[in-house]
Amino acid sequence: MTSRRLIIADDLRRQITTGRLGPGDRLPSESALADRYKVSTATLRSALAVLQGEGLVEKIHGKGNFVRRPLRKITYVGGWGTLDPRTAADVDLRVTVRTTALPARGHLTALLKVDDGSPLTEFLRLSYEGESPHSLARVYVPRDLTPTTALSNRSSRTWAEASFSVPDPPPAEVHETVSARLPTPDEASTLRINTALAVLAITRVAADNTGRVIEAALLVFPGDRVDAVFSTHHVIEERQAHR
Amino acid sequence: MTSRRLIIADDLRRQITTGRLGPGDRLPSESALADRYKVSTATLRSALAVLQGEGLVEKIHGKGNFVRRPLRKITYVGGWGTLDPRTAADVDLRVTVRTTALPARGHLTALLKVDDGSPLTEFLRLSYEGESPHSLARVYVPRDLTPTTALSNRSSRTWAEASFSVPDPPPAEVHETVSARLPTPDEASTLRINTALAVLAITRVAADNTGRVIEAALLVFPGDRVDAVFSTHHVIEERQAHR
DNA sequence: CAGTGGTCTAGACCACGCG
DNA sequence: GCGTGGTCTAGACCACTGT
Incomplete structure (x- = not known):
């Protein structure tokens, strides 16, 4: 029932919040992540979109996806x-x-x-x-x-x-x-x-x-x-x- | 340069704001719109997502896409x-x-x-x-x-x-x-x-x-x-x- | 049941950043 | 040039709504 993009988003979020991925770190490329999770790139990208909406991940065209620095509100x-x-x-x-x-x-x-x-x-x-x-x-x-x-x-x-x-x-x-x-x-x-x-x-x-x-x-x-x-x-x- | 989804979103938005589509109206089905604009359903859906983010369109699973009633803020x-x-x-x-x-x-x-x-x-x-x-x-x-x-x-x-x-x-x-x-x-x-x-x-x-x-x-x-x-x-x- | 939107695939091709 | 993300295609299959 729970969609794959949410499962993947949860998994990546956990890696960020538990510190396995630190602020400023680059995530593996989208195609690499798609392979790892056995999904298409479109699905993987929609998982990343969830994290972008939460402000956890920043995408930079041509460079990659990066963990955002902890937001000093x-x-x-x-x-x-x-x-x-x-x-x-x-x-x-x-x-x-x-x-x-x-x-x-x-x-x-x-x-x-x-x-x-x-x-x-x-x-x-x-x-x-x-x-x-x-x-x-x-x-x-x-x-x-x-x-x-x-x-x-x-x-x-x-x-x-x-x-x-x-x-x-x-x-x-x-x-x-x-x-x-x-x-x-x-x-x-x-x-x-x-x-x-x-x-x-x-x-x-x-x-x-x-x-x-x-x-x-x-x-x-x-x-x-x-x-x-x-x-x-x-x-x-x-x-x-x-x- | 301007992406197709934004062109389509602009066109649909114009139809809504000019009254060609009124509050409560159902839009044509996504596949019909995809045919009309000569795009894939994925692209058409991303155009509709723009209008949803603006609160102009409400999607109801199994029924269709509807023009939202004007928002009395x-x-x-x-x-x-x-x-x-x-x-x-x-x-x-x-x-x-x-x-x-x-x-x-x-x-x-x-x-x-x-x-x-x-x-x-x-x-x-x-x-x-x-x-x-x-x-x-x-x-x-x-x-x-x-x-x-x-x-x-x-x-x-x-x-x-x-x-x-x-x-x-x-x-x-x-x-x-x-x-x-x-x-x-x-x-x-x-x-x-x-x-x-x-x-x-x-x-x-x-x-x-x-x-x-x-x-x-x-x-x-x-x-x-x-x-x-x-x-x-x-x-x-x-x-x-x-x- | 038929028709709708929701999710997903397995690619293709384009645009950006950097060496 | 190469690797990255950005956009898009042409489908497949699932889930929900109403008859």
Whole structure:
């Protein structure tokens, strides 16, 4: 009854979790594994797909299947969500940013509550943990609220570091919508993950105390690398109680 | 360059989004579609897998492939997360609950901060929107905090409705950890979703004002049906600022 | 029973990485 | 060039649904 691909997946998973295959190790080639388990390559590949979905195995075209390094889950902290400083300090996070000027269109007008065509700045931010891409963020800010440093000729590295700090003025209200989905082909190749691995997508909208939206961010994290944590305390409960 | 399965997926997706195929419609059989697109059945099935991952198509063994009803996304509200009452009122949500007594083991002892073997009550809660399962929750409560109604012979329906309200005493602190992943085979069959569709998994721990954990909940939602929304206001920001 | 999807085979050929 | 994974074929056989 249990399909062969699940039996094979279980066997390989056991070898990984018990340490017979360590992080970074290359698995035998797919044809070798297919021979060993006496199945066709298609069946073997579907077994590996299970492990990819669990984030245990990474496939690299032309090189092989590799056991992923144990995932140090990084915590995204809601509220003013950047990365948890404690975690971020532990981890070598490099960030690249591409800055683009563009007019508001479509969903962005609704998210930012601005008119169609209103000038925006987009920051396409890609963070790396060591070699592998770790998260993708598209951040939109009204042009007049964009820090001048970001628009000057200074290196984007400067802005990148600044972007981890709380903006000025600080947001009075932050709404975050969290969803789970599969990555788009674009996102999958940018993050170098398989399209079978779920991603955590967070849409974060921050407003100042006048209700003006000062930033909208579309964040994408590989599901096996990031958890999002939200904490609420009684002050919030009281407010929500008479909703 | 673009693979055939993506071309076929795009074509079928267009037929669905433009209304040429409506919600509930059955697609032609896989062999008929394979003939039409001049591909093998394996290729055609991989094209359908793309649409399943997007939640557009539901496969039913022995019957066919069906266009899913447009997803009224239901909003899970963080903080004291039940379902948004406004949304829940719109939707015919039925709930079944299975109640089990069990001792704390493994992860549960850490989550609930109780000793190994400490008595717990588990509520396995499955909610339906019309015919199709909508969410799966495993809720753990220390035995001495379990409402007596839940342990009596009353119908589980009573408890089901009660479980949507805020418990007494109300939690002083709620921590929610959100992650995106693929469903386990068990979860997929319980929720009647494909294993290729991402789920939103939320671990919610609620404590009273003495710090005692009064409830731990493991919630699983199909990614295409539920978004989780978290809102924070300046009072929270100030607290987090001097972290 | 007939018709559907689910799993699997034993290949072929293509695209990528590296020496 | 060689070995790797990526895509695809043209079937076979099994499992589920409804008549």
